[in-house]
Amino acid sequence: MAESVAVSVAPLAPTESDPERCEGEEEVRGNEAEENNQQTGPVAGAPQNRLAKLPLSRIKALMKADPDVSLASQESVFIIAKATELFVEMIAKDALVYAQQGKRKTLQRKDLDNAIEAIDEFAFLEGTLDA
Amino acid sequence: MAERPEDLNLPNAVITRIIKEALPDGVNVSKEARRAISQAASVFVLYATSCANNFAMKAKRKTLNATDVMSAMEEMEFERFLQPLRESLEAYKKGQKGKKEASEQKRKDAKEKKNDVEENDKSREEEEEEEERMEEDQEAENEVEEEEVEN
Numbered sequence: 001m002a003e004s005v006a007v008s009v010a011p012l013a014p015t016e017s018d019p020e021r022c023e024g025e026e027e028v029r030g031n032e033a034e035e036n037n038q039q040t041g042p043v044a045g046a047p048q049n050r051l052a053k054l055p056l057s058r059i060k061a062l063m064k065a066d067p068d069v070s071l072a073s074q075e076s077v078f079i080i081a082k083a084t085e086l087f088v089e090m091i092a093k094d095a096l097v098y099a100q101q102g103k104r105k106t107l108q109r110k111d112l113d114n115a116i117e118a119i120d121e122f123a124f125l126e127g128t129l130d131a
Numbered sequence: 132m133a134e135r136p137e138d139l140n141l142p143n144a145v146i147t148r149i150i151k152e153a154l155p156d157g158v159n160v161s162k163e164a165r166r167a168i169s170q171a172a173s174v175f176v177l178y179a180t181s182c183a184n185n186f187a188m189k190a191k192r193k194t195l196n197a198t199d200v201m202s203a204m205e206e207m208e209f210e211r212f213l214q215p216l217r218e219s220l221e222a223y224k225k226g227q228k229g230k231k232e233a234s235e236q237k238r239k240d241a242k243e244k245k246n247d248v249e250e251n252d253k254s255r256e257e258e259e260e261e262e263e264r265m266e267e268d269q270e271a272e273n274e275v276e277e278e279e280v281e282n
């Protein structure tokens with residue numbers, strides 16, 4: 001997907017290799033059932049810092065769900081995507097502590113609940129997750 | 132597409148990968164835990180957006196920008212994110228700049244090449260596609276997204 005093919009007759013190579021990731025302009029393709037979105041898969045050789053793993057289009061769609069939000073810069077969408085990745089890492093690691101306390105190697109829902117209750121930064125999650 | 136915030140989940144495959152990369156080898160994650168983390172991530176986006184938007188509104192701006200998001204992270208007590216986010220933002224900005232220059236250069240090249248092509252039909256096709264891409268690229272060049280939210 002990332003190739004820029006220089007053909008003598010028709011140089012129609014796309015300049016954006018990952019429109020989903022980089023632009024945030026694209027509408028969400030397909031429906032929510034499309035979980036294995038290949039377009040957001042790892043791009044060979046792409047440094048992790050530059051690209052977000054989460055699709056910017058989906059992040060932007062979530063942001064636009066807020067009635068008070070009118071416009072958002074591309075950068076802000078990207079930063080929120082990155083922050084969300086850091087958040088996922090953080091909550092997974094914090095929940096793991098509880099699994100390990102229970103001498104388990106499998107993270108379970110109750111470990112998440114324990115982490116949310118115990119850790120101040122996760123207070124905003126209380127009451128928001130499905131039972 | 133009228134989507135409720137609750138319907139907008141992040142792709143499970145990506146969430147799973149982020150979780151796996153954060154945890155040591157040999158650790159498994161139950162389906163329920165994964166689903167809960169994914170939901171939590173969506174809630175995080177909504178909360179961070181709302182928080183960031185408050186900063187934008189305070190500054191009398193209609194467009195949410197990266198600084199607003201940084202301020203939101205501080206407000207939400209995620210200061211630990213600030214440094215990695217700043218670094219990511221720098222890399223992202225550099226990447227965007229490079230793409231902009233590359234796409235401008237490609238457009239120039241394509242235009243020159245087009246003049247040499249004898250078949251008119253082909254040129255017209257290329258022109259249409261090129262213009263489509265120009266529109267996309269122009270949008271990409273603008274940091275501000277000119278889209279109104281319909282509610």
